[in-house]
Amino acid sequence: MRPPKSRESRKQKRLSEVQEIELLESWIQNGRPESGSNPLSLPPPPKDAPVGRIDDGTFSAYAGSQRFDQLPVSQKTKDGLKEAKFTKMTEIQRASLPHSLCGRDILGAAKTGSGKTLAFIIPVIEKLYRARWGPEDGVGSIIISPTRELAAQLFDVLKSVGKHHNVSAGLLIGGRKDIDTEKEHVNDLNILVCTPGRLLQHMDETPNFDCSQLQVKITFLRLVSIYIFFPPPQHSILPVTSSLEQVLVLDEADRILDVGFKKALNAIVSQLPKHRQTFLFSATQTKSVQDLARLSLKDPEYLSVHDESVTATPNRLHQTAIIVPLDQKLDMLWSFIKSHLNSKILVFLSTCKQVRFVFEAFKKLHPGIPLKCLHGRMKQERRMGIYSQFCETRSVLFSTDVASRGLDFNKAVDWVVQVDCPEDVAAYIHRVGRTARYLSGGKSVLFLMPSEMKMLEKLQEKKIPIQFIKANTKRLQPVSGLLAALLAKKDDKKEVDLRHLAHRAFITYLRSIHKHRDKEVFDVMKLPIEEFSASLGLPMTPKIRFLNQKSKGKQVSGESSLREENYSKENLFELPRECPVTGKLEEEEEEEEEVDKDFLSAKETAHGGQGKSTEIADIELGTRILKKKKLKINVHRPVGTRVVFDDEGNTLPPLATLADRISGDGSVQLDEDRVSKRYANLREELKEEDKEDKLLDRQRRKEKRMKEKMKRRRGRKDEDDIEGEEDLSGSDGDRTNKRSKKYFDSDSDDAESKRDKDNSTINANSISLKEQEELALKLLSSMHS
Ligand SMILES: Nc1ncnc2c1ncn2[C@@H]1O[C@H](COP(=O)(O)OP(=O)(O)OP(=O)(O)O)[C@@H](O)[C@H]1O
Secondary structure: OOOOOOHHHHHHHHHHHHHHHHHHHHHHHHOOOOOOOOHHHOOOOOOOOOOOEOOOOOEOOOOOOOEHHHOOOOHHHHHHHHHOOOOEOOHHHHHHHHHHHOOOOEEEEOOOOOOHHHHHHHHHHHHHHHOOOOHHHOOOEEEEOOOHHHHHHHHHHHHHHOOOOOOOEEEEOOOOOOHHHHHHHHHHOOEEEEOHHHHHHHHHHOOOOOHHHOOEEEEOOOOOOOOOOOOOOOOOOOOOOOOOOOEEEEEOHHHHOOHHHHHHHHHHHHOOOOOOEEEEEEOOOOOOHHHHHHOOOOOOEEEEOOOOOOOOOOOOEEEEEEEOOHHHHHHHHHHHHHOOOOOOEEEEOOOHHHHHHHHHHHHHOOOOOOEEEEOOOOOHHHHHHHHHHHHHOOOEEEEOHHHOOOOOOOOOOOEEEEOOOOOOHHHHHHHHOOOOOOOOOEEEEEEEOHHHHHHHHHHHHOOOOEEEEOOOHHHOOOOHHHHHHHHHOOOOOOOOOHHHHHHHHHHHHHHHHHHOOOOOOOOHHHOOHHHHHHHOOOOOOOEEEEOOHHHHHOOOOOOOOOOHHHHOHHHOOOOOOEOOOOOOEHHHHHHHHOOOOOOHHHHHHHOOOOOOOOOOEEEEOOOOOOOOOOOOOOOOOOOOOOOEEOOOOOEEOOOHHHEEEOOOOOOEEEOHHHHHHHHHHHHHHHHHHHHHHHHHHHHHHHHHHHHHHHHHHHHHHHHHHHHOHHHHOOOHHHHHHHHHHHHHHOOOHHHHHHHHHHHHHHHHHHHHHHHHHHHHHHHHHHHHO
């Protein structure tokens, strides 16, 4: 615990802060860059030039400076930056900070991984500092992020750069249970870093939650808003300079201004003060006048630092695209993972269900590298846990677009693999932007289906240098057979129901394509549906019924694998509507599953998805194969073939169990010793089986003999009965008959032993009878004699 400071030292500290603030204000005013100028074009100050107030009473120029310590920012911020090892500014920081520090609206655009976060974090902290905002002043600034992970990341940057400042900050994101505690403390915080939903919840529910006192920063897919309000709180000890004004910063501005976030943003903005300074940042910046009007921007400085660059993506990013048919995507992904076991790989798929299925299925196949998954339907603690684990370790992370924007994974991501095509060029830029950040390099690969080739053109038009490569199909390791085997396994209640997941993955993927507006690229009618289903390991192709009004009247192309007429409701043999795993009705699940809570929902709506509208494809699990006319032999499905697996779950060639991998190219060659040993074993096994067969045969013959014997005996007895009915009725003959009946009724092993016993009894009885007869004859003869 720090010793309490004396009154004198506190006063001293306050005075020096006031002096610093005065100096900063004067410095900022003095060196304001020309409105409309780009500080990057200004010459940098000489290396050893004095910084701040110069002897002659003037100030050093900060526009054009290259280091943080040359900026008019507080010593506390400089210390924080230095300790976090930030010394030289990046281009977007050099371009925007001189303008933002002197109170102008900013529209900042710069490539992914170029340091936009600091470009708005620094002005947020500095505004609060210069306003002398303290813990007792309440909420002064709000930072909103489209995703919880991004919010957490921004919060970390804020904590590290602002660690010497006397402001309180809180992370308010959805999925946390402690909302009541948050409500109690939210008004004590100076900076809120939050997701939009949580912020709106507080605006609606928290008593006395007052944003009119905010200095707000909103981060929505890199949309950040900072408000600094005037006049400052009355209890500020020192006079506040008149240069203070409200600031709004939007990070990932293009996304936050997207239709999907419209309602949330409007609701938030309506509760914030109108007079403000506004910053918008994104790698794919909006220039829409309408958007800017919604935010009441005043002559913003448009700073697009990489406009002249020949590429829209980082220079150190090596980008490739590869044609992969839908039904081979998982084979390709599996092969990719197996051949990059020492890399950190981020894999993008379209829907939560796909992410879950691929993750759960691949996990069971043990590829030899840790696997993780991230999507909006996971519990918050797990999401954050996965995010931090992926930051730390070499692994493969399967994710939806929830991880596509803003995230800066601590240890560099080596590869970004886009298994499913991004929805547009901007989404592509943000996804690949998770690698090759700041000064590091990175690689990306995009799987494109033949029907999606138009996307390649679109990317190239937007200055994205993608190299088109051909897949080496010889090295492709098919996985669909393994998946089929996994799905065929009996359901263990404790285990994840893979078949259900595969089914949902199938449905949600097709629906995401169906709902897409860009039919040039995304056309569900061009997809090989049955092959896709088989590639997921599904034993049958789930039936699909489109309720789409538009597609009802539409002619389905002859090439298409979809035949809507085959999906009429009367023909369907419907499965129970309740999901066996979640217990939810299928409609409920379908409704929820594509809503990637704080992210994808926006995208869906943006593309015309209207929740439970009639445009949504209604897809149901079928119990028969769809296509009646042509049945194709699917080479990926192990029909009637015995599949051999090794310990890791890989399929092996038929003779692999008898052979060793000898050749360098990985081909399998026979090992004579192992083969002869194997045959010797087989011979032994056959001999054993032969012995057993013979034994069985002997037993059968014995049984048969016994049957005949009994039959004969019964015959004799019947004759005896007819001859001497009075003597023997109800005697041994009857008993023997009963016993023999019992004997022939039984066919079990137990019965067999019983049968032996009974036989011995029968024999014993028959002998004693004979003896008795002999005895009787003897007696009679002796009597006669
Ligand atoms: N001036 C700097 N000096 C050194 N490293 C920096 C500097 N600025 C930012 N970085 C580092 O660069 C990386 C990328 O920064 P940041 O996350 O701010 O990028 P971004 O432009 O916001 O990317 P995206 O568009 O993907 O969100 C981070 O690891 C950050 O710590």
